Amino acid sequence: MIEIAKEAASVAGAFLKERFLEQLVPDEELHNDVKLPEDKGSEQRIIEVLHRHFPTHTIFSEEVGMVSREEEYLWIIDPLDGTNNYFIGYPYFSISIALQHKGELVLGVVYNPVAGQMFWAEKGKGAYLNGKRLNVNNRQDLTRAVGTYIRGRNTVTKEEEMAFTEPFVFQTKRLMRNIAPALDWCLLANGWLDYIVMQRSNIMDVAAGIVIAQEAGATITDWSGKPYQHEPFQQDHTPSLVASNGHLHETIRGMIRQ
Structure with missing residues (x-):
């Protein structure tokens, strides 16, 4: 297959x-x-x-x-x-x-x-x-970390996005907004990215990337820290997740403004 x-x-x-x-x-x-x-x-x-x-x-x-x-x-x-x-x-x-x-x-x-x-x-x-x-990287220095922000279509206002991403912009080396989430998960899998913060994104956009990141050793949880568990597909399912190389996970998760 x-x-x-x-x-x-x-x-x-x-x-x-x-x-x-x-x-x-x-x-x-x-x-x-x-x-x-x-x-x-x-x-x-x-x-x-x-x-x-x-x-x-x-x-x-x-x-x-x-x-x-x-x-x-x-x-x-x-x-x-x-x-x-x-x-x-x-x-x-x-x-x-x-x-x-x-x-x-x-x-x-x-x-x-x-x-x-x-x-x-x-x-x-x-x-x-x-x-x-593929394997995720071993970076532990938050100030050298590069991440990406993923959000769903029409689920977050621009004002909400700016307020939410501010801690990551100022406390990590770089936060990118690539607007192609499947590839973002693959960059994490290959150690090119250190973390991903996803806010209410449609599961269709990220399902394949999540499998790839998981198999490369990424740590993936919801915002509360519960390990990611795939739910049977629903078209309107828009989870909010954090993914990382593992070393930075709790620090990144702690920066989230819910």
Whole structure:
């Protein structure tokens, strides 16, 4: 199944890469978001590959919603994570594909076609980037820590975001806002990031990245410190999480203003 997920990501990625840097015409441009025909084009290619190999599996994808079939297997797809980045020619976007089996996340694939980065993980089998095993880093100095902030669409106001992120901006080396959350989790998995603070983000956007980060040794909890436990997929589920290399976890969690 992991190989088929990588195949689907590769096919969609080739399409997105071919269209990248074109003068894209959106289907709809909203205040905080944009809808592109490339979202649908990527999605169609992913679903075609998955249905060809697994015709009885259920699929949830951002554009078509739930395609219900056999409930034991559920593919969770974001066909273009980082649509706004893609739209403005910023090469930080990905295809994100996760598989839930009997309510449990069992694999994740995140692919950035421009950078040629194929991240993947299966539960209990480790996480990888282009075949290289991934591990979180060992950084312990908060002042040298680099993190990212993830928030859900239309769940946090800009004023709330500014107030919430202030401690991280001033007390760590750098807090980034990349607007492509699946990739952020992969950067943590490879030791490029030290922490992630996520505020009410849709699980669809991060499911694959969470599997990859977990398999790379990341510590993931909710804001109260309870270890992360995947809940069977619900479209409107927007958890708030903290993830880190482990060494900085309690310090980062303690900086959260709820």
